[in-house]
Structure formats: structure tokens, C-alpha cells
Amino acid sequence: MGLVVQKYGGSSVADAEGIKRVAKRIVEAKKNGNQVVVVVSAMGDTTDELIDLAEQVSPMPAGREFDMLLTAGERISMALLAMAIKNLGHEAQSFTGSQAGVITDSVHNKARIIDVTPGRIRDSLDKGNIAIVAGFQGVSQDKKDITTLGRGGSDTTAVALAAALDAEVCEIYTDVDGVFTADPRVVKKAKKIDWISFEDMLELAASGSKVLLHRCVEYARRYNIPIHVRSSFSGLQGTWVSSEPIGDKKVEQAIISGVAHDTSEAKITVVGVPDKPGEAAAIFRTIADAEINIDMVVQNVSAASTGLTDISFTLPKTEGRKAIDALEKNRPGIGFDSLRYDDQIGKISLVGAGMKTNPGVTASFFEALSDAGVNIELISTSEIRISVVTRKDDVPEAVRAVHTAFGLDSDTDEAVVYGGTGR
Amino acid sequence: MGLVVQKYGGSSVADAEGIKRVAKRIVEAKKNGNQVVVVVSAMGDTTDELIDLAEQVSPMPAGREFDMLLTAGERISMALLAMAIKNLGHEAQSFTGSQAGVITDSVHNKARIIDVTPGRIRDSLDKGNIAIVAGFQGVSQDKKDITTLGRGGSDTTAVALAAALDAEVCEIYTDVDGVFTADPRVVKKAKKIDWISFEDMLELAASGSKVLLHRCVEYARRYNIPIHVRSSFSGLQGTWVSSEPIGDKKVEQAIISGVAHDTSEAKITVVGVPDKPGEAAAIFRTIADAEINIDMVVQNVSAASTGLTDISFTLPKTEGRKAIDALEKNRPGIGFDSLRYDDQIGKISLVGAGMKTNPGVTASFFEALSDAGVNIELISTSEIRISVVTRKDDVPEAVRAVHTAFGLDSDTDEAVVYGGTGR
Numbered sequence: 001m002g003l004v005v006q007k008y009g010g011s012s013v014a015d016a017e018g019i020k021r022v023a024k025r026i027v028e029a030k031k032n033g034n035q036v037v038v039v040v041s042a043m044g045d046t047t048d049e050l051i052d053l054a055e056q057v058s059p060m061p062a063g064r065e066f067d068m069l070l071t072a073g074e075r076i077s078m079a080l081l082a083m084a085i086k087n088l089g090h091e092a093q094s095f096t097g098s099q100a101g102v103i104t105d106s107v108h109n110k111a112r113i114i115d116v117t118p119g120r121i122r123d124s125l126d127k128g129n130i131a132i133v134a135g136f137q138g139v140s141q142d143k144k145d146i147t148t149l150g151r152g153g154s155d156t157t158a159v160a161l162a163a164a165l166d167a168e169v170c171e172i173y174t175d176v177d178g179v180f181t182a183d184p185r186v187v188k189k190a191k192k193i194d195w196i197s198f199e200d201m202l203e204l205a206a207s208g209s210k211v212l213l214h215r216c217v218e219y220a221r222r223y224n225i226p227i228h229v230r231s232s233f234s235g236l237q238g239t240w241v242s243s244e245p246i247g248d249k250k251v252e253q254a255i256i257s258g259v260a261h262d263t264s265e266a267k268i269t270v271v272g273v274p275d276k277p278g279e280a281a282a283i284f285r286t287i288a289d290a291e292i293n294i295d296m297v298v299q300n301v302s303a304a305s306t307g308l309t310d311i312s313f314t315l316p317k318t319e320g321r322k323a324i325d326a327l328e329k330n331r332p333g334i335g336f337d338s339l340r341y342d343d344q345i346g347k348i349s350l351v352g353a354g355m356k357t358n359p360g361v362t363a364s365f366f367e368a369l370s371d372a373g374v375n376i377e378l379i380s381t382s383e384i385r386i387s388v389v390t391r392k393d394d395v396p397e398a399v400r401a402v403h404t405a406f407g408l409d410s411d412t413d414e415a416v417v418y419g420g421t422g423r
Numbered sequence: 424m425g426l427v428v429q430k431y432g433g434s435s436v437a438d439a440e441g442i443k444r445v446a447k448r449i450v451e452a453k454k455n456g457n458q459v460v461v462v463v464s465a466m467g468d469t470t471d472e473l474i475d476l477a478e479q480v481s482p483m484p485a486g487r488e489f490d491m492l493l494t495a496g497e498r499i500s501m502a503l504l505a506m507a508i509k510n511l512g513h514e515a516q517s518f519t520g521s522q523a524g525v526i527t528d529s530v531h532n533k534a535r536i537i538d539v540t541p542g543r544i545r546d547s548l549d550k551g552n553i554a555i556v557a558g559f560q561g562v563s564q565d566k567k568d569i570t571t572l573g574r575g576g577s578d579t580t581a582v583a584l585a586a587a588l589d590a591e592v593c594e595i596y597t598d599v600d601g602v603f604t605a606d607p608r609v610v611k612k613a614k615k616i617d618w619i620s621f622e623d624m625l626e627l628a629a630s631g632s633k634v635l636l637h638r639c640v641e642y643a644r645r646y647n648i649p650i651h652v653r654s655s656f657s658g659l660q661g662t663w664v665s666s667e668p669i670g671d672k673k674v675e676q677a678i679i680s681g682v683a684h685d686t687s688e689a690k691i692t693v694v695g696v697p698d699k700p701g702e703a704a705a706i707f708r709t710i711a712d713a714e715i716n717i718d719m720v721v722q723n724v725s726a727a728s729t730g731l732t733d734i735s736f737t738l739p740k741t742e743g744r745k746a747i748d749a750l751e752k753n754r755p756g757i758g759f760d761s762l763r764y765d766d767q768i769g770k771i772s773l774v775g776a777g778m779k780t781n782p783g784v785t786a787s788f789f790e791a792l793s794d795a796g797v798n799i800e801l802i803s804t805s806e807i808r809i810s811v812v813t814r815k816d817d818v819p820e821a822v823r824a825v826h827t828a829f830g831l832d833s834d835t836d837e838a839v840v841y842g843g844t845g846r
Contacts, residue, residue, distance in 0.1 A: 016479035020480055062506060062509050064517075068505075069498070072496075075494065079489070080476055083481040087482070093488075144543075
């Protein structure tokens with residue numbers, strides 16, 4: 001008998017009908033002879049409604065209380081899901097993150113899981129129950145306070161439980177049929193990927209693909225837990241993410257896994273920086289001290305006549321204000337002429353382990369962009385990824401051009417998107 | 424420095440504005456030099472909405488999961504209240520029933536508190552925090568499952584915490600100014616009671632007064648915790664419930680504390696019962712085995728010609744169906760002609776410790792009802808209470824007549840009712 005961890009996002013349990021549909025699917029997995037652990041997110045818009053309430057009573061809600069508030073969302077969905085399963089004649093018990101043994105650090109709103117002690121889950125399974133666990137939440141090791149894991153936290157809960165329980169697979173149910181070769185909302189001919197390696201999936205997630213978040217894939221890779229991303233609305237096989245293709249699936253590693261894009265970043269250009277040692281260090285020390293993560297960096301060739309250069313870097317738009325403030329404050333120490341802020345940029349990334357052994361990939365990528373009339377502003381590469389920054393308006397066309405150039409287009413418009421996204 | 428426990432019902436925290444208003448009141452108590460523990464119910468209609476969701480997924484929700492679901496309500500209100508207090512510049516921490524050490528038995532949906540171990544609350548208070556505790560909920564001693572305390576559970580939480588923390592007073596904030604000599608919605612001239620003994624309050628609660636529930640008063644009496652029932656909307660002094668009048672309040676015990684009424688009961692008459700020993704026992708054993716609590720009982724004088732008699736009793740309407748079914752099922756064993764079910768009855772009760780030493784009370788009570796043209800169907804008395812059953816339609820007029828006859832009328836229409844009721 002195998003042990004399966006299933007995770008359902010908020011859009012899958014948005015209302016009573018959704019909960020009943022999910023309950024049926026869970027019971028099927030149980031009937032197939034599996035022990036089943038289910039991780040569930042808050043219903044549909046619950047989290048947004050709670051955040052809205054918090055903002056009404058306090059402009060800066062305290063982290064501890066904010067976490068206490070938000071975790072009410074999963075408490076509702078998990079109890080309802082357990083009821084719906086019992087109504088189908090099967091035994092189910094719901095568990096909070098704390099009851100399930102999800103132990104975290106004390107960083108509220110974005111806690112990290114540091115241990116999982118699923119004794120109660122194991123007991124419940126051994127008694128023949130289906131165990132329903134609240135996603136997104138845990139309890140802090142030192143203070144025993146309720147914590148939340150931040151964006152994508154329920155996926156991480158599922159993978160962490162799968163690792164602690166030595167599950168055969170962690171199934172992530174969502175509102176799309178799997179991971180696609182590009183965002184299906186942009187590329188109609190995007191294809192569902194049957195299997196992708198952890199490494200390629202990590203690069204896609206880091207480059208803007210939103211189906212799985214980076215930390216969840218990272219966790220799965222560390223403990224070698226196969227993830228199966230699939231739709232809770234259809235019965236189709238989705239995308240397997242694992243170190244090697246699973247079982248009898250003879251899937252050849254594609255040269256290129258997919259094209260990701262990201263329009264959530266902005267570009268800051270520091271203009272008129274003296275071209276001497278230590279200048280770049282001063283800039284990026286300032287940014288790091290403000291606890292801002294940057295993505296891509298480029299330094300222009302210095303103009304010999306002035307001895308000055310420009311340094312550009314990208315960062316999440318949400319951190320833009322903070323970065324500008326930090327740089328302006330340290331302007332005397334750093335020494336630069338001015339700052340330029342540009343939030344009309346987009347990033348297109350091509351990801352694939354085959355890049356390592358196919359030297360023509362980079363050239364083909366630039367040719368495709370050039371043929372589509374897309375101007376490149378910044379370039380960044382890793383062993384299995386190449387990314388460029390362009391004008392934001394050029395992104396859709398650029399993604400489609402690259403997708404076609406690398407032979408990723410499906411013969412049909414197959415991608416289906418069912419609804420919103422969970423957490 | 425004193426320790427005060429305050430309890431706020433759902434109508435007091437129905438929306439963000441209500442939460443902010445309550446937060447200000449809590450901060451005032453803190454500024455007055457008190458250590459403050461706050462017990463809070465779920466916001467307004469939250470509980471009803473959650474029950475509605477449960478009914479959509481399952482016609483018979485399991486007790487354990489139902490409790491898990493409902494406790495989400497207090498989790499939301501307590502976290503928001505803590506945020507609102509912090510926003511006023513004071514430190515606050517919220518605690519679930521489990522975190523606050525409210526230990527119960529394992530009877531889901533109506534658990535009983537068996538111990539309170541408020542170590543975390545004490546620590547939080549000692550650090551200068553205001554402690555916010557979820558009402559209505561606890562954790563079971565044996566299984567460590569989340570439980571709820573049933574109707575009026577938040578009041579009981581407050582009194583139990585007050586007892587465990589040796590509080591000076593347990594303040595119950597509600598949507599009326601206190602306990603009145605009659606229901607202000609029926610008797611416009613009802614007066615707020617300044618002080619009432621535990622005993623009289625217990626009788627009023629048992630007779631239909633809804634401001635405080637019986638089990639909460641019973642708990643307070645056992646541990647001798649003074650209760651102060653007051654409005655969260657006005658700043659007025661409310662009603663003190665205690666063994667003796669508090670401090671310098673020289674309040675004379677009234678002969679009559681008040682008039683309560685109850686229209687939630689029904690009457691079952693068992694017709695044609697053989698008038699021989701053991702018959703009544705057979706009937707009430709049947710009812711008891713069905714776990715139904717009955718209230719008043721009367722047996723008619725036997726008709727000598729037939730040797731048959733009728734036995735009537737009252738019980739909550741909600742148990743009516745169950746009682747009829749149980750009696751019909753045991754009809755062969757008991758032996759009776761037929762059953763009559765009447766849910767158009769009402770009960771009027773006069774409560775006051777002075778009754779013991781004022782023999783004229785009963786006579787005056789019946790005279791008042793007679794003068795008002797109200798027919799009496801059943802009578803029941805205790806040392807400090809006399810109750811009658813009448814037609815339901817006669818109840819408002821009967822209550823007003825008795826209230827006037829015993830000199831309880833206020834000179835003005837003072838009673839104010841602000842809103843719904845909490846739990």
C-alpha cells in the first residue's frame with residue numbers, strides 16, 4: 001500500500017461544490033489502496049477577505065496576529081473537506097499545521113519549515129483515516145506561536161509532509177493541467193510537459209513560471225520527492241517533476257524545457273558612477289543592507305572621456321521604492337550622478353539542460369528575438385538558462401517567437417486554464 | 424494592580440468598527456492600572472455562515488470537524504482585536520482556547536471545561552501584554568482535539584479564566600445595559616437590576632432570561648467570581664451578579680428580582696394512562712433514555728369511572744419530535760390511549776429570594792394573572808421561584824401584568840436594546 005500526499009489549492013475548494021468534488025477525488029485515491037494525506041489551502045477568496053479585515057483595523061498588522069488571523073482560512077476548508085469525505089462514507093480527520101507537526105522558525109508571515117514530526121498523522125493513517133492537513137501554516141519551535149509560510153506555502157507543506165512520511169509522490173492539484181512549455185495565457189500552442197527534471201523546474205520557477213514556486217521544488221529536490229502537478233478539474237495525467245522519469249515512463253529529456261517570462265521586475269540604473277574599484281561593491285552593499293534581492297546586473301562600458309559608467313540591475317517592483325530610498329540616502333558615500341527607475345521591463349528566459357551540450361541555442365534565441373523585432377536591454381545566463389530583459393510590451397510577442405523557434409509549439413491549441421490561483 | 428477578565432460577544436465585534444470601539448474600551452481598562460484578559464466571540468454572523476457551509480457539504484457534520492470549523496470564527500475576531508489594540512500603541516497577544524489552557528472533556532459541540540491551566544496567559548500578562556483569548560473553545564484532555572463549549576460558551580470561558588487567574592471581576596459585555604427585571608422587548612418599563620445574587624440569577628436563567636446562561640452563573644457561583652454584565656455600547660454601570668453586594672454598594676436585596684418568560688418549550692400530554700403505580704415512571708424512563716431533559720410535570724386527578732388519568736410535561740420544542748417518537752415506540756410497554764403535542768405554550772416565572780419570607784407572593788402572582796384574564800395550565804414552584812404555563816399568545820400581557828403588580832415598573836421607559844446576541 002502506497003502513501004500519497006495530495007495538495008489542493010484555493011481555487012479547487014472555492015465553494016461547497018468544489019469541496020465535494022475534491023472529496024470524491026480523494027476517496028478515489030483511498031479506494032485505489034493508498035494511504036492518503038491531503039494538504040488544503042484556504043477557500044477561494046478567504047485569505048483576501050481576511051487581509052482586507054486586517055487592513056480595516058490596523059494599517060500595519062503585527063506578524064504574530066496576522067498569522068493567527070490568516071490560518072483561520074485553512075481551518076475552515078480542512079474541516080469542511082473532512083466532513084465532505086465522511087459524508088461519502090470514509091473516515092477523515094483534519095489537523096492544523098501545529099497538530100500535524102509542522103515546526104517552523106519564528107519569522108512570521110514567511111516562516112521556514114525546520115522540522116516535521118507527523119506522529120498524529122501517522123496514527124490517524126494507521127487507523128484507516130484520510131488525514132487532512134492545513135497548508136501554509138506551522139508552529140514556531142521556540143515560542144509555540146502559530147506561523148505562516150508565505151506565498152506558495154501550502155505546496156511547501158505538502159512536499160515537507162511527503163518527505164517526512166516517505167510518500168511515493170506529492171500530487172499538487174491546481175487549476176491547470178500541469179507545467180507548460182510557456183504560459184498558456186500568452187502562448188496558445190504551449191504544450192503540457194510530461195516530465196521535467198528538478199533542475200529545469202527550478203530555473204523555470206526562478207524565471208517567472210508560477211505553477212510551482214522555487215522553494216517547494218527546492219525542498220522536493222533535496223528529499224528526492226517526485227511531484228505530480230495536475231488539474232483538480234480534469235482527470236488527466238499532469239507533469240511529473242523528479243530527478244529521473246518515473247517508472248515505465250520512457251521520457252527523453254528535452255533539449256529545451258520551456259520559455260518563462262516575468263513582468264514583475266523593475267530596472268534601476270545608477271548613472272555616472274566613477275569607474276574605479278569598489279564602486280559596484282558600495283552600490284550592492286547598500287542594496288543588500290536594505291534586505292533587497294536583486295536579479296540581473298550589467299555594467300556599461302566606461303566612456304573613456306569622462307571616466308564614468310552606468311550600472312543597471314533588476315529587482316522586484318515591490319522593492320523599487322525601498323531601493324531608491326536606500327541609494328539616495330547613501331549617495332554621498334557611493335558617488336553617482338542620478339538614478340533612473342524603469343518598471344516597464346519584462347524578462348524572457350529559455351530553460352533546458354540540453355543547452356549545456358547544444359552550443360547553438362544562444363544564437364538561435366537571439367535570432368528569434370531579432371526576427372520578431374524585439375530589442376534586448378540586458379542579458380544573463382546560467383548553465384541551463386538564458387534570460388533577456390526587453391520592453392514589457394514586447395514580452396508576449398517575444399515569448400511566442402522563441403517558443404516557435406525552438407519547436408515547442410503544439411499542433412493544437414491544447415492548453416486549458418480553469419480559474420484563479422491558490423496559495 | 425487588579426486583574427480583570429472582559430468578555431465581548433459577537434454583536435460587540437460585528438465589524439471592523441466594532442472591533443476598534445472594543446479595543447479602545449480594553450485599552451482604557453489597561454490604562455486604569457489593571458491586568459486585562461479579554462475573551463472574545465466570533466464576529467457577528469460568522470458562526471451562522473460557517474454552519475451554513477457545513478450543511479452544504481454534509482447533512483450530519485461530524486462533531487470533531489464541526490468544532491474545528493466553528494473555532495475559526497474566534498480565531499479571526501481575536502487576531503483582529505489584538506491588531507486593533509496594538510494599533511492604539513498597547514501590546515496584545517491572542518491565544519486560542521488550547522493555548523490559553525482551556526481543557527475540556529471530549530464531548531464535541533458541547534464540551535465541559537474540566538481544567539484551566541493559563542500559564543501562557545499569566546506569562547503574557549506579566550510581560551505587560553493584554554491577553555486576548557478565543558471564547559467558546561478548548562482542547563480535549565485525552566485526545567488533544569479541538570472542542571467547543573456550546574451555547575453561551577464564551578461566557579463560560581470568561582468565568583473559568585477569571586476563576587483560574589483569581590480575577591477581581593469578570594465583565595460580560597453585551598448589547599444590553601445589564602440584567603433587567605423583565606425582557607425589555609416585552610416590558611418597556613423594565614428596570615435594570617443593579618445587583619442580583621447568584622441564586623436569583625440562576626433561577627432567572629433557568630426560566631428563560633437570556634442575558635447570562637445558567638452554566639456560566641453556576642460556574643461563577645462555585646468559584647465566587649463576581650460578574651458584571653454591562654453594555655459595550657454605553658459607558659454605564661450594568662448589573663453585578665455576586666454572592667454579596669460588592670464594595671461600598673449598599674444594595675438591599677429586592678423581594679422580587681424579576682419576571683422571566685420562555686416560549687421555547689412545548690407540552691406533551693399522555694392521554695389515558697392507567698392510574699396505577701409505575702406508570703409515570705415508565706413514561707419518564709422512556710424520555711430519559713432518549714436523553715431529553717424535561718421541565719415541568721403535572722398529573723391530572725384520575726377520573727374514578729375509568730381508572731385512567733392524563734400526564735402532561737413540558738420540554739424544549741427542539742426535542743419534541745424525539746420525545747413523541749420514543750413514547751410511540753414504547754406505547755405497548757407503557758400503555759396509554761394517545762399523545763397530544765402542543766407548542767403554543769409559554770412559561771412565566773417570578774423569581775426572588777424574598778419569596779421565602781413573604782407568603783403573600785404566590786397569591787399576588789395568581790391574582791395579577793387572573794386580573795389580566797390569563798388562564799393557567801400548569802404550575803411549578805421552587806423556594807425562590809414560581810412558574811406557570813399559559814397560552815403562548817398570553818405571555819406578553821401576563822409578563823407586563825405581573826411586572827406591574829410587584830412594583831417593578833420603572834418611572835421611565837429606560838431599557839435600551841442595541842443589537843443581536845453573541846454566543
